[in-house]
Every structure is written in structure tokens, then in C-alpha cells.
Amino acid sequence: MDEEESEFLARYDPRAFPAVAVTVDVVALTIRADALHVLLVERGSQPHAGRWALPGGFIRPGEDLPEAARRELAEETGLAPRVHIEQLAGYGAPERDPRMRVVSISYLAFAPDLPDPQAGSDAADAAWHRADRLPELAFDHGRILADGLERARDKLQYTPLATAFVGETFTISELRGVYETVWGVPLHAGNFHRKVLSVPGFVESTGETTESGGRRGGPRSRLYRAGAAGLLHPALLRPAKDEETR
């Protein structure tokens, strides 16, 4: 049996299989100028040279997956390896990389507004791109990015993820801005305020207020910091789009 023999070999010497490479790719998100931005690097070498791609690269011996993701993010973009990071998914379609079989584990990273990145070793350039005006990406990175955005929109509902996009302390309005930007819909200010304060552990008051009102007027607002909750109960549901069925 051809299948059984392959299996047999696999158990005793996996190296007999054609080489498989494992990479990590990072979907790093931030909010700048009231728009959701994604970090992209311009590829400096073939294949897809000159095309934008997600920061990422091959894992190293002895290096754990999340560790590799942080390293790649730092290496290729100069971004502090301190951002919140979590696994997104694995991608392994046979032809996704023309060079060889490459399986990629993607990670999702969130950060408050950060400085412009510095292109690292093997990236010709690195820059934040508006999530709603993306260039065509290399490999299957377009799909990975789309999955990452969907995941982020989803997690905003039932986790305190939004607080990862703002500074150490923030106002309820800033937090609402995160939701409105990521979801792309305006929210009712009063109801949002009530909701955020009523979910246990979402935010906690610092007792302070902003130094001045907003740039277009309005009173000073109270400052909050992220609370201890890992999950929001009840969740902050995204306004339904009526097309729940499918």
C-alpha cells in the first residue's frame, strides 16, 4: 500500500518528506487619524519583490511561535515587542508560496497609535496602511489580513480588546472611537457610556479628568484605565446587519 508505506516512513523519518518550512506572519493593527491601520512591509526579494506583505518570516530552531512573531515584528519594523499578541490561524495550502511548501502560523497584534516603523533587514520599506485602502498583497496575505480584521471586530464584542488600542488612561469617548473605527459604524454616545460603565471589570476610574475639553468643545471628561476583566459580560454586541442567516 502506497499510503501505508508513506505513513510508515513518516513515523520513522519525517525528513524523508520534501522539506516543509514554517513561518509566522503578523497582522499588526493600530488606530491612527481615526482609521484602522495595518502594518505592511514591502518585500525586498523574490518572489513578489516590491509587493506589500505582512511582516513575518521563518521560525528559528528552539524558538517558540509567539516568540518568533514578536521577533519578526521587531526586526522588520522596529516596533517594540511589547504589544499584545495572539494567534490567529494556520495557513498551509500547497501552492501558497511558489518556492516550496510553506505553512504559516499567523498572529494578531494590537497597539495604541505608534510611531512610523523602520524597515528592517529584509524589508525594503515598512509602513502603516489604512485597512480600508489596501494594496494587493503578496502570497495569500490578503486572506490572512481579512481573517485578522474579522477576528478583531469579533473580539471587540466580548473582550476588553479595545483598551489595547488606546493609551494607559483614556476617556469613554476615546474608547467609543475605537469601536466606531474598527466596526465602521457610529454608536449612540449615551448608551455606549452606560454600557461600558455597567460591564464589571471593563474599565476603572482613575479619578482624574482630561486637562481640557475636546478640540471642538465640550466639558472635560473623566479618565479611566483598563479593568481586570478578561471577558465582557454582558457582551457589547455589534449592531446587527440583518443578514444573520447565510
Place this chain on the structure above:
Amino acid sequence: MDEEESEFLARYDPRAFPAVAVTVDVVALTIRADALHVLLVERGSQPHAGRWALPGGFIRPGEDLPEAARRELAEETGLAPRVHIEQLAGYGAPERDPRMRVVSISYLAFAPDLPDPQAGSDAADAAWHRADRLPELAFDHGRILADGLERARDKLQYTPLATAFVGETFTISELRGVYETVWGVPLHAGNFHRKVLSVPGFVESTGETTESGGRRGGPRSRLYRAGAAGLLHPALLRPAKDEETR
């Protein structure tokens, strides 16, 4: 720079890196005898020979990931490759397999009550195990399994996943049984009934009823089939455990 050189090599010849193997592992769940069961195989070879593990194995050249997961499930257990399957996560800690660097992409599979599996090529045995009385598993499969169970419990809330555990047609009570079994809590029959019928697209009536009442009495119940909804709105929330914060 050692780092830059490694990176350079990686770009031009990833094969220069120590071999990395990629496997798929499957967390297959079903409900038998009112208890959640997981499919496990007894390893026939080293390492961890004789220990129970998740069905899985190395991916083959040209084979897509989900395809590999279905193949392994069928090969090692004789189970029809027709079950609903979805990706769980990637696992790649450096020491998770003593033989070499192995990165595993895990899949989650759901099926209605199925016959006992047949041990395949490289499994000494294959059997359904109660999810609440598991033996110690090989490698990091205990962690993968735990992640899979958590994912399943979660998805029951906002997707029609529960219908994958019952037959083509089913009663509301059977559906409730799925929730009670997976979540491990009793649910209010009346409220569950109201809820299921009120969520658009969750179930649709077949117009039929069961041939007879339940084995302990009670009237015949109406039969339903899975509806077209991909998401449940509003969701069927799992009873809170008060410890939302953390």
C-alpha cells in the same frame, strides 16, 4: 550579524534550517450515552508508545491542511471523512515532540453518534473516550484537547454547531441535550424551547413528529432540521459562572 545572516539564508534556502515537520491533529467530538466523547488512538510506536493521543500525522506533499485532517481521521479510525471540520489552532513549542521540531495544526471535528472506530495503520487501538474521564495524553495533546473543548463550548453559543451533534432531523429536547451535555449544566426546558424557535434560521420544522413518546413517557415531539443560519442572533448564552473577571 548572526541574525541577519540567518535571515539571509532563510530567504534563499530555507532548507538550510534544521528540518521542521508539520502535522495535523484532530479533536473529534461526539455525544454518546448522554456524555461528550473524544476520539483517541493508542500510539503503536515510540515515542509515547501505548499512550493515548489525538488522531493525526504528517501532512503530505501537495495536500491541503483540512484535507490532511480528514485523511488522518479516516485512516486511523475508519470514520467517514464527511464530518464537519474546522481549524482549531497551531502548536509549535520547540520541545513538544522529542524527535524533532514539529509544528501541528489542530482541527476540531463534530459528528452525531457514530459507530466504534477501527484502529488504522499506525494506531494500536482507537476508541471514544468520555471527555470528563480522560487518560493522560501523549505530547501536548492534553492541552490541544482542552482548547478544543473550550472552543466547542464557546461556539455552541453563537453558531448552530449543536445541530452537528444530532441526526438529520431532531427534537428540541435532543438539541437541548447537546447543550446540557457539552456545557455540563441543566437548562430550563421551557425557556430553551422558546429561545430555539425564536432565533431566526436556527431550526426549521419538518412537520413530522416522533413515532412515539420518550422512553420514560411524555408526548411525541415535533421534528426539526437544521436551518440556514450561520450565526445565532441573538446568541444562546451559556449560564454565567459569576467569575467573569479575571
Place this chain on the structure above:
DNA sequence: CTAGATAGTCTCAAGATGAGAATAACCGTG
């Protein structure tokens, strides 16, 4: 100083949820 914008509260109606109960159909048994 005035107009316009915003933070934070409230009110009210509409939905959704949790608990308990009522009704009726069906089991196995005596």
C-alpha cells in the same frame, strides 16, 4: 459673549431572559 459640540444622566418603550406553572400526551406497571 455667543454658537456649536461634547460628557454624562435620564426616561421610556421594546426585547430578551429566568423561574414557575399549566396542559396534555404518552410510558410502563399493577
Place this chain on the structure above:
DNA sequence: CACGGTTATTCTCATCTTGAGACTATCTAG
């Protein structure tokens, strides 16, 4: 065949959550 126990389905009612709109006080810009 009548009876007790069990279960499917429907209702009621109090409570919670949500969505919309409105009001007040505070602040910026001009």
C-alpha cells in the same frame, strides 16, 4: 384498563438589557 410519573409545549410575570431621544452643564472657537 386506570394510574402515577415523565415529558413536550405554551404561558405568565418580574427583571434585565437595549435603542432612541432628550436635557444639562461645560468647554472651545471666533
